[in-house]
Amino acid sequence: MTHYSISIRPFGVHALLIEWPNEVNEAVLENILQFENYLRTNHLGEDDWEMIPAYNSLTLIYRKAPINFTEFSEQLKAWYTQLEEASLPQRFIWRLPVCYDLELGIDLKSVSERLEKSVEEVVNLHTNHIYTVYGIGFLPGFMYLGGLPPSLELPRRAEPRLRVRKGSVGLAGKQTGIYPQESPGGWNIIGSCSVPMFDPKKEDPCFVSVGDKVQFYSITRAEYDLHKIEAEVGIYKLEKTMWNA
Amino acid sequence: MLKVLKSGLFTTIQDAGRFGYLNKGVPVAGFMDTASAHKVNQLLENTIDSAVMEITMTGPILEFDNPTFICIGGAKHSVALNNDYIENFKVYKVSPGDILSFGKLEKGFRSYLAIKNGFKTDVILGSRSMYAPVTPRSHLEDNQTIAYESCEVFSPKIDELKVDSFLDSKVLTVSKGPEYGLLDDRRLEVLFFQNFTIANENDRMAYQLVEHIVGHKVSMLTSATLPGTVQLTPSGKIMILMKDGQTTGGYPRIFQLSDKAISILAQKKFGDIISFRLV
Numbered sequence: 001m002t003h004y005s006i007s008i009r010p011f012g013v014h015a016l017l018i019e020w021p022n023e024v025n026e027a028v029l030e031n032i033l034q035f036e037n038y039l040r041t042n043h044l045g046e047d048d049w050e051m052i053p054a055y056n057s058l059t060l061i062y063r064k065a066p067i068n069f070t071e072f073s074e075q076l077k078a079w080y081t082q083l084e085e086a087s088l089p090q091r092f093i094w095r096l097p098v099c100y101d102l103e104l105g106i107d108l109k110s111v112s113e114r115l116e117k118s119v120e121e122v123v124n125l126h127t128n129h130i131y132t133v134y135g136i137g138f139l140p141g142f143m144y145l146g147g148l149p150p151s152l153e154l155p156r157r158a159e160p161r162l163r164v165r166k167g168s169v170g171l172a173g174k175q176t177g178i179y180p181q182e183s184p185g186g187w188n189i190i191g192s193c194s195v196p197m198f199d200p201k202k203e204d205p206c207f208v209s210v211g212d213k214v215q216f217y218s219i220t221r222a223e224y225d226l227h228k229i230e231a232e233v234g235i236y237k238l239e240k241t242m243w244n245a
Numbered sequence: 246m247l248k249v250l251k252s253g254l255f256t257t258i259q260d261a262g263r264f265g266y267l268n269k270g271v272p273v274a275g276f277m278d279t280a281s282a283h284k285v286n287q288l289l290e291n292t293i294d295s296a297v298m299e300i301t302m303t304g305p306i307l308e309f310d311n312p313t314f315i316c317i318g319g320a321k322h323s324v325a326l327n328n329d330y331i332e333n334f335k336v337y338k339v340s341p342g343d344i345l346s347f348g349k350l351e352k353g354f355r356s357y358l359a360i361k362n363g364f365k366t367d368v369i370l371g372s373r374s375m376y377a378p379v380t381p382r383s384h385l386e387d388n389q390t391i392a393y394e395s396c397e398v399f400s401p402k403i404d405e406l407k408v409d410s411f412l413d414s415k416v417l418t419v420s421k422g423p424e425y426g427l428l429d430d431r432r433l434e435v436l437f438f439q440n441f442t443i444a445n446e447n448d449r450m451a452y453q454l455v456e457h458i459v460g461h462k463v464s465m466l467t468s469a470t471l472p473g474t475v476q477l478t479p480s481g482k483i484m485i486l487m488k489d490g491q492t493t494g495g496y497p498r499i500f501q502l503s504d505k506a507i508s509i510l511a512q513k514k515f516g517d518i519i520s521f522r523l524v
Contacts, residue, residue: 009423012501015471017423022466050267052469054493059469063264135467137493140270140378144467144493180270181378198269200369200379206269 001085004031008073011059013066016073020056024146026132030088032058033211035080038087043079053210054135054144093130093213095239096178097194098169099224100126104192107157111171111188114154122190123218125152131176131214141180141198141206145214148176160186167192169216180206194219194227195236207238246310246390247360253347254303255448256385258364261294262488263372263379272489273472274374277449277511278355279504280411281319285359288316288336288406289399295363296373298385300356302514304347305385307358309339311395314361318408320353320512334406336399353412353512361399365392376489415440415517417506418524422475424463424497432458436499436521441483443517449489452510454519457481463497470494473502475521485510 004020011017018035020028032053039060040051050061100123102108112119131145138144148171156172161184164170168179170187179185180197193216198206208214219227230236249256259282262275276282276299283293298305304322317324318334325346331337333356339345347356366373369380377383385391428436435458442455460481470476474486476496485502486494487510500521502510513519 010421011423011469011498012420012471012473013503015469015501017468019423024466047265050264052267052492054468055466057466057468059471061267061471135493136268137270137467137469138491140266140272142270198378204269205266205271205370205379210268 001083002027002031003081003083004028006077006080008076010069014063015059015061016067016069018058018060018076022056024055024134028056029053029132029134029211032056033089033091034087035083037089038083039079041087052137054137089211091209091211091213091243092240093215093243094208096214096216097219097223097227098127098191098216099194099219099221100191101221101224103221104224105169105190107188108190111154111190115152117151122152125149126176126190127216127218129215133208133210133212133214136206136208136210139180139183139198143177143197143208143214145175145177148174152176154188156186157188160184164189165192167194167196169193192224194224194231195238196231199234201234213243247364247393248308248310249305249385249387249389249391250308250344251306252385252387252389253300253305255301256305257299257375257383258296258366258385258391259299259374260296260363260372262374263370263376266370267469267492270492271370271379272376272492274372274376274379274449275488276357277488278319278357278508280508281355282357282359284334284406284408285316285318285357286363288334288401288403289314289359289361290401291359291361291363295359296366297360298358298364300347300358302350302354304350304356306347307345309343309345310341311393312338312340313393313396314338314399314401315345316359317356318359319356321351321412322356323348323351324356332405334408336401336404354514355511360393361396362394365394411505411509412512414509415519416522417510417519418503419475419500419506419521420503420524422498422500423468424465424477425499427461427463427497428499435459437523440518440520443513443515443519445515447513447515449487451487451490452485452513454483454485456483458483461497465495465497467493467495470498471501473504473507474498475500475502487511
Protein backbone atom coordinates (compact mmCIF):
# COMPACT_ATOMS: atom_id res chain seq x y z
CA MET A 1 0.00 0.00 0.00
CA THR A 2 1.00 3.64 -0.43
CA HIS A 3 2.88 5.36 2.32
CA TYR A 4 2.84 9.11 1.90
CA SER A 5 5.39 11.49 3.22
CA ILE A 6 3.67 12.75 6.37
CA SER A 7 4.65 15.64 8.61
CA ILE A 8 3.88 15.89 12.31
CA ARG A 9 3.65 19.22 14.12
CA PRO A 10 2.78 20.23 17.67
CA PHE A 11 -0.60 21.87 18.19
CA GLY A 12 -0.43 23.11 21.78
CA VAL A 13 0.49 20.74 24.60
CA HIS A 14 -2.57 18.50 24.31
CA ALA A 15 -2.66 17.94 20.57
CA LEU A 16 -0.63 17.30 17.48
CA LEU A 17 -1.30 17.55 13.81
CA ILE A 18 -0.36 14.97 11.20
CA GLU A 19 -0.41 16.26 7.65
CA TRP A 20 -0.46 14.48 4.33
CA PRO A 21 0.36 16.14 0.97
CA ASN A 22 -1.65 19.31 0.50
CA GLU A 23 -4.27 18.09 -1.95
CA VAL A 24 -7.95 17.21 -2.09
CA ASN A 25 -7.67 13.61 -3.05
CA GLU A 26 -9.62 10.45 -2.20
CA ALA A 27 -6.52 8.32 -1.91
CA VAL A 28 -5.05 10.70 0.66
CA LEU A 29 -8.29 10.80 2.64
CA GLU A 30 -8.47 7.01 2.58
CA ASN A 31 -4.91 6.76 3.86
CA ILE A 32 -5.72 9.17 6.72
CA LEU A 33 -8.75 7.12 7.72
CA GLN A 34 -6.74 3.91 7.57
CA PHE A 35 -4.17 5.39 9.90
CA GLU A 36 -6.85 6.72 12.26
CA ASN A 37 -8.51 3.32 12.38
CA TYR A 38 -5.17 1.61 12.91
CA LEU A 39 -4.26 3.93 15.80
CA ARG A 40 -7.68 3.56 17.39
CA THR A 41 -7.62 -0.24 17.12
CA ASN A 42 -4.04 -0.91 18.10
CA HIS A 43 -2.55 1.90 20.11
CA LEU A 44 -4.83 4.78 21.09
CA GLY A 45 -8.06 3.05 22.06
CA GLU A 46 -8.65 5.10 25.20
CA ASP A 47 -11.69 7.37 25.12
CA ASP A 48 -9.49 10.27 26.14
CA TRP A 49 -7.98 10.31 22.65
CA GLU A 50 -9.94 12.31 20.14
CA MET A 51 -9.14 12.28 16.45
CA ILE A 52 -10.29 14.78 13.87
CA PRO A 53 -9.70 13.81 10.24
CA ALA A 54 -10.21 16.51 7.58
CA TYR A 55 -9.02 16.71 3.94
CA ASN A 56 -5.26 16.15 4.29
CA SER A 57 -4.84 16.13 8.07
CA LEU A 58 -5.47 14.13 11.20
CA THR A 59 -5.43 15.95 14.53
CA LEU A 60 -4.88 13.89 17.67
CA ILE A 61 -5.97 15.31 21.01
CA TYR A 62 -5.21 13.89 24.42
CA ARG A 63 -6.92 15.85 27.13
CA LYS A 64 -5.73 13.93 30.18
CA ALA A 65 -2.08 14.96 30.11
CA PRO A 66 0.42 16.93 28.04
CA ILE A 67 1.88 15.09 25.06
CA ASN A 68 5.65 14.64 24.91
CA PHE A 69 5.92 15.81 21.32
CA THR A 70 9.40 14.58 20.42
CA GLU A 71 8.85 11.11 21.76
CA PHE A 72 5.30 10.72 20.54
CA SER A 73 5.90 12.00 17.02
CA GLU A 74 8.73 9.46 16.59
CA GLN A 75 6.38 6.76 17.82
CA LEU A 76 3.68 7.85 15.36
CA LYS A 77 6.12 7.76 12.45
CA ALA A 78 7.11 4.22 13.42
CA TRP A 79 3.45 3.20 13.65
CA TYR A 80 2.75 4.77 10.27
CA THR A 81 5.34 2.53 8.61
CA GLN A 82 3.49 -0.48 10.05
CA LEU A 83 0.19 0.58 8.53
CA GLU A 84 -1.33 -2.18 6.47
CA GLU A 85 -4.00 -2.51 3.81
CA ALA A 86 -6.43 -4.28 6.10
CA SER A 87 -7.06 -1.40 8.47
CA LEU A 88 -9.69 0.51 6.51
CA PRO A 89 -12.83 1.39 8.48
CA GLN A 90 -16.28 0.48 7.17
CA ARG A 91 -17.79 3.31 5.19
CA PHE A 92 -21.17 4.04 3.71
CA ILE A 93 -22.95 5.80 0.89
CA TRP A 94 -25.88 7.74 2.30
CA ARG A 95 -28.83 8.62 0.07
CA LEU A 96 -30.26 11.91 1.29
CA PRO A 97 -33.71 13.14 0.25
CA VAL A 98 -33.84 16.72 -1.00
CA CYS A 99 -36.88 18.68 -2.08
CA TYR A 100 -35.80 20.94 -4.94
CA ASP A 101 -38.94 23.02 -4.81
CA LEU A 102 -38.76 26.72 -5.70
CA GLU A 103 -40.20 27.68 -2.34
CA LEU A 104 -37.49 25.80 -0.40
CA GLY A 105 -34.77 26.24 -3.00
CA ILE A 106 -35.03 30.00 -2.77
CA ASP A 107 -32.13 30.57 -5.18
CA LEU A 108 -32.87 27.67 -7.52
CA LYS A 109 -34.41 29.87 -10.16
CA SER A 110 -31.57 32.40 -10.16
CA VAL A 111 -29.03 29.55 -10.07
CA SER A 112 -30.59 28.00 -13.15
CA GLU A 113 -30.48 31.38 -14.90
CA ARG A 114 -26.89 32.10 -13.92
CA LEU A 115 -25.75 28.62 -15.00
CA GLU A 116 -27.89 28.85 -18.16
CA LYS A 117 -29.46 25.50 -17.44
CA SER A 118 -33.05 24.50 -16.75
CA VAL A 119 -34.07 23.84 -13.16
CA GLU A 120 -34.43 20.20 -14.09
CA GLU A 121 -30.87 20.05 -15.45
CA VAL A 122 -29.50 21.63 -12.27
CA VAL A 123 -31.35 19.07 -10.16
CA ASN A 124 -30.19 16.20 -12.37
CA LEU A 125 -26.58 17.32 -12.18
CA HIS A 126 -26.77 17.73 -8.42
CA THR A 127 -28.38 14.33 -7.82
CA ASN A 128 -26.34 12.33 -10.35
CA HIS A 129 -23.06 12.81 -8.56
CA ILE A 130 -21.73 11.04 -5.52
CA TYR A 131 -19.96 13.33 -3.09
CA THR A 132 -17.19 12.52 -0.65
CA VAL A 133 -17.28 13.79 2.95
CA TYR A 134 -13.83 15.37 3.43
CA GLY A 135 -14.56 16.86 6.81
CA ILE A 136 -17.25 17.64 9.39
CA GLY A 137 -17.08 20.94 11.24
CA PHE A 138 -17.94 24.65 11.11
CA LEU A 139 -21.30 23.73 12.69
CA PRO A 140 -22.27 20.45 14.38
CA GLY A 141 -23.10 18.03 11.56
CA PHE A 142 -21.90 20.28 8.72
CA MET A 143 -20.25 18.19 5.96
CA TYR A 144 -17.52 19.48 3.68
CA LEU A 145 -18.42 17.67 0.46
CA GLY A 146 -16.04 17.23 -2.45
CA GLY A 147 -16.87 16.18 -5.99
CA LEU A 148 -19.21 18.88 -7.22
CA PRO A 149 -19.45 18.76 -11.03
CA PRO A 150 -17.62 21.82 -12.46
CA SER A 151 -20.79 22.73 -14.38
CA LEU A 152 -22.48 23.53 -11.03
CA GLU A 153 -19.73 25.80 -9.73
CA LEU A 154 -20.82 29.34 -9.07
CA PRO A 155 -19.70 32.05 -6.65
CA ARG A 156 -21.42 32.49 -3.32
CA ARG A 157 -23.99 35.26 -2.97
CA ALA A 158 -22.61 38.79 -2.82
CA GLU A 159 -24.73 39.47 0.27
CA PRO A 160 -24.82 36.67 2.83
CA ARG A 161 -28.20 36.03 4.42
CA LEU A 162 -28.56 36.55 8.16
CA ARG A 163 -30.69 33.44 8.36
CA VAL A 164 -30.56 30.35 6.24
CA ARG A 165 -33.12 27.71 7.17
CA LYS A 166 -32.03 24.45 8.79
CA GLY A 167 -31.74 21.71 6.17
CA SER A 168 -31.05 24.12 3.29
CA VAL A 169 -28.93 22.62 0.53
CA GLY A 170 -26.54 25.06 -1.08
CA LEU A 171 -23.91 25.61 -3.76
CA ALA A 172 -20.82 27.80 -3.34
CA GLY A 173 -17.65 27.62 -5.41
CA LYS A 174 -16.50 24.02 -5.58
CA GLN A 175 -18.68 23.06 -2.63
CA THR A 176 -22.14 21.79 -1.98
CA GLY A 177 -23.61 21.05 1.42
CA ILE A 178 -26.44 21.12 3.90
CA TYR A 179 -26.93 23.68 6.68
CA PRO A 180 -27.50 21.42 9.71
CA GLN A 181 -28.92 24.32 11.74
CA GLU A 182 -30.33 27.69 11.01
CA SER A 183 -27.36 29.98 10.58
CA PRO A 184 -26.12 32.99 8.66
CA GLY A 185 -24.74 32.02 5.27
CA GLY A 186 -23.85 33.06 1.75
CA TRP A 187 -24.47 29.90 -0.23
CA ASN A 188 -26.94 29.68 -3.09
CA ILE A 189 -29.86 27.65 -1.76
CA ILE A 190 -31.28 25.12 -4.22
CA GLY A 191 -33.37 22.87 -1.98
CA SER A 192 -33.91 21.43 1.45
CA CYS A 193 -32.95 18.09 2.92
CA SER A 194 -35.72 16.50 4.96
CA VAL A 195 -33.62 14.40 7.34
CA PRO A 196 -31.79 16.15 10.19
CA MET A 197 -28.01 16.10 9.78
CA PHE A 198 -27.57 16.71 13.49
CA ASP A 199 -29.75 15.18 16.17
CA PRO A 200 -28.47 15.49 19.77
CA LYS A 201 -31.07 12.96 20.95
CA LYS A 202 -29.26 10.16 19.11
CA GLU A 203 -26.28 8.40 20.60
CA ASP A 204 -24.37 9.32 17.46
CA PRO A 205 -25.71 12.81 16.79
CA CYS A 206 -24.50 12.85 13.19
CA PHE A 207 -24.90 9.60 11.26
CA VAL A 208 -22.35 10.55 8.61
CA SER A 209 -18.60 10.16 9.22
CA VAL A 210 -15.64 11.65 7.41
CA GLY A 211 -14.82 9.38 4.45
CA ASP A 212 -18.44 8.42 3.83
CA LYS A 213 -20.18 9.32 0.58
CA VAL A 214 -23.39 11.16 -0.02
CA GLN A 215 -25.83 11.14 -2.90
CA PHE A 216 -28.90 13.34 -3.03
CA TYR A 217 -32.21 12.24 -4.50
CA SER A 218 -35.14 14.40 -5.41
CA ILE A 219 -38.40 14.14 -3.48
CA THR A 220 -41.74 15.88 -3.88
CA ARG A 221 -43.01 18.56 -1.55
CA ALA A 222 -45.55 16.11 -0.12
CA GLU A 223 -42.84 13.57 0.67
CA TYR A 224 -40.75 16.35 2.19
CA ASP A 225 -43.57 17.46 4.46
CA LEU A 226 -44.16 13.87 5.59
CA HIS A 227 -40.45 13.37 6.33
CA LYS A 228 -40.41 16.55 8.40
CA ILE A 229 -43.23 15.26 10.58
CA GLU A 230 -41.43 11.92 10.95
CA ALA A 231 -38.22 13.73 11.88
CA GLU A 232 -39.99 15.68 14.61
CA VAL A 233 -40.92 12.45 16.37
CA GLY A 234 -37.55 10.91 15.52
CA ILE A 235 -38.69 8.10 13.22
CA TYR A 236 -37.03 9.06 9.95
CA LYS A 237 -35.29 6.22 8.17
CA LEU A 238 -32.02 6.55 6.37
CA GLU A 239 -30.89 4.79 3.24
CA LYS A 240 -27.34 3.64 3.31
CA THR A 241 -25.22 1.06 1.56
CA MET A 242 -21.73 -0.12 2.33
CA TRP A 243 -19.31 0.76 -0.38
CA ASN A 244 -16.00 -0.73 0.63
CA ALA A 245 -17.16 -4.09 1.97
CA MET B 246 -34.97 23.81 42.59
CA LEU B 247 -33.18 27.04 41.97
CA LYS B 248 -35.46 29.63 40.45
CA VAL B 249 -33.97 32.09 38.00
CA LEU B 250 -35.86 35.30 38.82
CA LYS B 251 -33.73 37.32 36.41
CA SER B 252 -31.28 35.59 34.13
CA GLY B 253 -28.78 38.39 33.49
CA LEU B 254 -26.90 39.03 30.26
CA PHE B 255 -25.64 35.56 29.36
CA THR B 256 -25.86 33.04 32.18
CA THR B 257 -25.26 29.36 31.43
CA ILE B 258 -24.66 26.01 33.11
CA GLN B 259 -21.23 24.59 32.34
CA ASP B 260 -19.13 21.59 33.31
CA ALA B 261 -15.83 20.33 31.87
CA GLY B 262 -17.43 20.10 28.44
CA ARG B 263 -18.35 17.59 25.79
CA PHE B 264 -15.76 15.14 24.58
CA GLY B 265 -15.85 12.55 21.84
CA TYR B 266 -17.83 14.48 19.24
CA LEU B 267 -15.23 16.80 17.75
CA ASN B 268 -15.21 14.66 14.61
CA LYS B 269 -18.94 15.43 14.23
CA GLY B 270 -18.38 19.14 14.55
CA VAL B 271 -19.53 19.50 18.16
CA PRO B 272 -17.48 22.06 20.13
CA VAL B 273 -16.13 21.14 23.54
CA ALA B 274 -18.01 23.96 25.34
CA GLY B 275 -17.50 23.88 29.13
CA PHE B 276 -16.06 26.37 31.63
CA MET B 277 -14.44 29.39 29.93
CA ASP B 278 -12.34 30.09 33.02
CA THR B 279 -11.57 26.54 34.09
CA ALA B 280 -9.18 27.64 36.84
CA SER B 281 -11.87 29.57 38.74
CA ALA B 282 -14.58 26.97 38.14
CA HIS B 283 -12.33 24.25 39.56
CA LYS B 284 -11.62 26.31 42.68
CA VAL B 285 -15.25 26.97 43.57
CA ASN B 286 -15.99 23.27 43.13
CA GLN B 287 -13.00 22.30 45.24
CA LEU B 288 -14.07 24.52 48.13
CA LEU B 289 -17.43 22.74 48.18
CA GLU B 290 -15.57 19.42 47.94
CA ASN B 291 -17.36 18.64 44.70
CA THR B 292 -15.61 16.78 41.92
CA ILE B 293 -13.83 19.60 40.09
CA ASP B 294 -15.88 19.15 36.94
CA SER B 295 -19.30 19.43 38.62
CA ALA B 296 -21.74 21.66 36.77
CA VAL B 297 -21.60 25.32 37.84
CA MET B 298 -23.36 28.46 36.71
CA GLU B 299 -21.27 30.71 34.47
CA ILE B 300 -22.22 34.36 34.80
CA THR B 301 -21.14 36.89 32.18
CA MET B 302 -20.92 40.59 33.07
CA THR B 303 -24.49 41.25 34.24
CA GLY B 304 -25.46 38.55 36.68
CA PRO B 305 -28.74 36.89 37.63
CA ILE B 306 -31.08 37.03 40.61
CA LEU B 307 -31.73 33.55 42.00
CA GLU B 308 -34.01 32.04 44.63
CA PHE B 309 -33.27 28.80 46.49
CA ASP B 310 -36.04 26.46 47.69
CA ASN B 311 -33.88 23.96 49.59
CA PRO B 312 -30.94 24.24 51.96
CA THR B 313 -27.51 23.84 50.45
CA PHE B 314 -24.04 25.38 50.30
CA ILE B 315 -22.67 27.64 47.61
CA CYS B 316 -19.43 29.27 46.60
CA ILE B 317 -18.76 31.97 44.01
CA GLY B 318 -15.54 32.99 42.31
CA GLY B 319 -13.87 34.22 39.15
CA ALA B 320 -14.78 37.79 38.25
CA LYS B 321 -15.54 40.22 41.05
CA HIS B 322 -19.20 41.12 41.18
CA SER B 323 -20.89 42.73 44.13
CA VAL B 324 -23.06 39.81 45.22
CA ALA B 325 -25.67 39.80 47.97
CA LEU B 326 -27.19 36.81 49.74
CA ASN B 327 -30.45 38.38 50.91
CA ASN B 328 -29.17 41.64 52.42
CA ASP B 329 -25.56 40.74 53.05
CA TYR B 330 -22.70 41.05 50.65
CA ILE B 331 -20.75 37.84 50.15
CA GLU B 332 -17.17 37.26 49.05
CA ASN B 333 -15.48 35.22 46.36
CA PHE B 334 -13.99 31.83 47.16
CA LYS B 335 -15.81 31.42 50.46
CA VAL B 336 -18.42 28.79 51.31
CA TYR B 337 -21.88 30.02 52.38
CA LYS B 338 -24.94 28.15 53.63
CA VAL B 339 -28.23 29.01 51.98
CA SER B 340 -31.73 28.34 53.31
CA PRO B 341 -35.09 27.96 51.58
CA GLY B 342 -36.31 31.33 50.34
CA ASP B 343 -32.84 32.89 50.20
CA ILE B 344 -32.20 35.24 47.33
CA LEU B 345 -28.81 35.61 45.69
CA SER B 346 -28.39 38.79 43.62
CA PHE B 347 -25.48 39.61 41.39
CA GLY B 348 -24.86 43.34 41.18
CA LYS B 349 -22.20 45.49 39.66
CA LEU B 350 -19.24 43.92 37.89
CA GLU B 351 -16.09 45.29 39.48
CA LYS B 352 -13.32 43.30 37.86
CA GLY B 353 -12.96 40.48 35.34
CA PHE B 354 -15.83 39.27 33.15
CA ARG B 355 -17.12 35.83 34.18
CA SER B 356 -18.15 34.58 37.62
CA TYR B 357 -18.86 31.02 38.66
CA LEU B 358 -21.52 29.92 41.11
CA ALA B 359 -20.94 26.42 42.41
CA ILE B 360 -23.49 24.53 44.47
CA LYS B 361 -22.93 21.52 46.73
CA ASN B 362 -22.84 18.40 44.46
CA GLY B 363 -23.32 20.46 41.30
CA PHE B 364 -26.36 21.55 39.27
CA LYS B 365 -28.41 18.64 37.97
CA THR B 366 -29.54 19.71 34.53
CA ASP B 367 -29.89 17.10 31.77
CA VAL B 368 -26.74 15.45 30.51
CA ILE B 369 -26.73 15.59 26.70
CA LEU B 370 -23.95 13.89 24.74
CA GLY B 371 -22.02 13.40 27.95
CA SER B 372 -22.17 16.93 29.34
CA ARG B 373 -24.44 19.49 31.00
CA SER B 374 -22.73 22.39 29.23
CA MET B 375 -25.23 24.63 27.49
CA TYR B 376 -24.56 24.98 23.79
CA ALA B 377 -27.34 25.21 21.22
CA PRO B 378 -28.26 23.13 19.21
CA VAL B 379 -26.92 20.35 21.46
CA THR B 380 -28.93 21.71 24.40
CA PRO B 381 -32.31 23.24 23.58
CA ARG B 382 -31.24 26.62 24.96
CA SER B 383 -27.98 28.52 24.66
CA HIS B 384 -28.41 30.31 28.00
CA LEU B 385 -30.71 30.47 31.03
CA GLU B 386 -33.93 32.41 30.82
CA ASP B 387 -36.09 34.27 33.32
CA ASN B 388 -38.31 32.03 35.47
CA GLN B 389 -36.47 28.88 34.51
CA THR B 390 -35.78 26.41 37.35
CA ILE B 391 -32.64 24.36 37.82
CA ALA B 392 -32.42 21.16 39.86
CA TYR B 393 -29.95 20.71 42.70
CA GLU B 394 -29.64 18.36 45.66
CA SER B 395 -30.65 19.54 49.07
CA CYS B 396 -27.84 19.50 51.64
CA GLU B 397 -28.41 20.30 55.32
CA VAL B 398 -25.02 19.62 56.83
CA PHE B 399 -21.58 20.23 55.43
CA SER B 400 -18.46 21.39 57.20
CA PRO B 401 -15.90 22.35 54.65
CA LYS B 402 -12.27 21.51 55.35
CA ILE B 403 -11.33 24.92 54.03
CA ASP B 404 -14.11 27.49 54.04
CA GLU B 405 -12.21 30.32 52.47
CA LEU B 406 -9.42 30.40 49.98
CA LYS B 407 -7.04 33.28 49.48
CA VAL B 408 -6.81 32.90 45.75
CA ASP B 409 -3.89 34.13 43.75
CA SER B 410 -6.06 36.19 41.44
CA PHE B 411 -5.11 36.39 37.79
CA LEU B 412 -7.72 39.02 36.95
CA ASP B 413 -4.94 41.56 36.49
CA SER B 414 -2.81 39.26 34.31
CA LYS B 415 -2.40 40.60 30.80
CA VAL B 416 0.05 38.08 29.44
CA LEU B 417 -1.23 35.08 27.48
CA THR B 418 1.34 32.31 27.22
CA VAL B 419 1.19 30.56 23.88
CA SER B 420 2.97 27.77 22.09
CA LYS B 421 3.58 27.62 18.35
CA GLY B 422 0.55 26.75 16.28
CA PRO B 423 0.81 24.50 13.21
CA GLU B 424 1.16 27.49 10.83
CA TYR B 425 3.50 29.49 13.06
CA GLY B 426 6.06 29.21 10.26
CA LEU B 427 4.26 31.77 8.09
CA LEU B 428 5.07 34.53 10.59
CA ASP B 429 8.08 36.51 9.45
CA ASP B 430 10.23 38.68 11.74
CA ARG B 431 8.16 41.76 11.07
CA ARG B 432 4.95 40.03 12.18
CA LEU B 433 6.63 38.30 15.12
CA GLU B 434 7.94 41.59 16.42
CA VAL B 435 4.46 43.08 16.41
CA LEU B 436 2.89 39.98 17.93
CA PHE B 437 5.34 39.68 20.81
CA PHE B 438 6.24 43.29 21.53
CA GLN B 439 2.94 45.06 21.21
CA ASN B 440 -0.17 45.07 23.31
CA PHE B 441 -3.53 44.14 21.84
CA THR B 442 -7.01 45.32 22.74
CA ILE B 443 -10.03 43.03 23.11
CA ALA B 444 -12.57 43.91 20.41
CA ASN B 445 -16.29 44.23 20.89
CA GLU B 446 -16.68 40.89 19.11
CA ASN B 447 -15.95 38.54 21.99
CA ASP B 448 -18.04 35.68 23.27
CA ARG B 449 -17.85 31.99 24.14
CA MET B 450 -17.02 31.16 20.52
CA ALA B 451 -14.13 33.54 19.88
CA TYR B 452 -12.33 36.70 20.93
CA GLN B 453 -11.27 39.15 18.25
CA LEU B 454 -8.60 41.79 18.75
CA VAL B 455 -8.86 45.42 17.67
CA GLU B 456 -5.35 45.72 16.22
CA HIS B 457 -4.60 43.93 12.98
CA ILE B 458 -1.21 42.78 11.78
CA VAL B 459 0.06 42.32 8.22
CA GLY B 460 -2.23 39.93 6.37
CA HIS B 461 -1.27 37.02 4.14
CA LYS B 462 -2.32 35.06 1.08
CA VAL B 463 -1.94 31.58 2.48
CA SER B 464 -4.77 29.32 1.43
CA MET B 465 -5.06 26.09 3.33
CA LEU B 466 -7.40 23.14 3.43
CA THR B 467 -9.89 23.05 6.30
CA SER B 468 -8.36 21.39 9.32
CA ALA B 469 -9.04 21.01 13.06
CA THR B 470 -9.16 23.93 15.48
CA LEU B 471 -9.23 23.80 19.28
CA PRO B 472 -10.21 26.07 22.15
CA GLY B 473 -7.28 28.48 22.43
CA THR B 474 -6.31 28.32 18.75
CA VAL B 475 -5.20 31.74 17.50
CA GLN B 476 -6.12 32.22 13.84
CA LEU B 477 -4.82 34.86 11.45
CA THR B 478 -7.20 35.88 8.67
CA PRO B 479 -5.96 37.02 5.22
CA SER B 480 -6.75 40.63 6.18
CA GLY B 481 -4.55 40.35 9.28
CA LYS B 482 -7.29 40.04 11.87
CA ILE B 483 -6.44 37.93 14.93
CA MET B 484 -9.17 35.60 16.21
CA ILE B 485 -8.77 33.47 19.31
CA LEU B 486 -11.16 30.53 19.40
CA MET B 487 -12.70 29.77 22.77
CA LYS B 488 -14.74 26.91 24.24
CA ASP B 489 -17.73 27.12 21.88
CA GLY B 490 -15.46 27.72 18.89
CA GLN B 491 -15.93 25.77 15.68
CA THR B 492 -14.03 22.48 15.45
CA THR B 493 -12.54 23.08 12.00
CA GLY B 494 -11.32 26.16 10.21
CA GLY B 495 -9.46 27.32 7.15
CA TYR B 496 -7.30 30.12 8.58
CA PRO B 497 -3.66 29.64 9.58
CA ARG B 498 -3.29 28.66 13.25
CA ILE B 499 -0.38 30.76 14.43
CA PHE B 500 -0.50 30.13 18.18
CA GLN B 501 -2.12 27.83 20.70
CA LEU B 502 -2.98 29.32 24.10
CA SER B 503 -1.99 27.45 27.23
CA ASP B 504 -4.86 26.23 29.45
CA LYS B 505 -4.06 29.00 31.93
CA ALA B 506 -4.10 31.61 29.17
CA ILE B 507 -7.60 30.51 28.14
CA SER B 508 -8.75 31.15 31.74
CA ILE B 509 -7.01 34.56 31.78
CA LEU B 510 -8.58 35.57 28.46
CA ALA B 511 -12.03 34.40 29.62
CA GLN B 512 -11.89 37.20 32.21
CA LYS B 513 -11.24 39.91 29.59
CA LYS B 514 -13.86 42.16 28.09
CA PHE B 515 -14.10 44.82 25.39
CA GLY B 516 -11.27 47.33 25.71
CA ASP B 517 -9.02 45.22 27.97
CA ILE B 518 -5.37 44.82 27.03
CA ILE B 519 -3.47 41.57 26.46
CA SER B 520 -0.09 40.53 25.10
CA PHE B 521 1.37 37.23 23.88
CA ARG B 522 4.40 35.44 25.26
CA LEU B 523 5.87 32.35 23.63
CA VAL B 524 6.85 29.46 25.89
